[in-house]
Amino acid sequence: MFEVAPEATSANDPAVYRTQIRGVRNPVATYRAAVASSTVPSLLDRTNELESLV
DSSP, X not given: OXXXXXXXXSTTSTTOSOOOBOOOOOHHHHHXXXXXXXXXXXXXXXXXXXXXXX
C-alpha cells in the first residue's frame, strides 16, 4: 500500500506521487497484525498437537 494513496494498486496511478510503501495489501498479513500476540503461538501449538495425532 502506498503511503500517499493507500487505495492505489499501481505506481502508475495518478494519485501516487511518491512510492513509499506503508503496508502490504494481503489478507493474511492483515489478520496476523490484528490478532493478539499470544494467539498465533497458541494456534501453532494446537496445530502441532493435532498433527501429531494424525
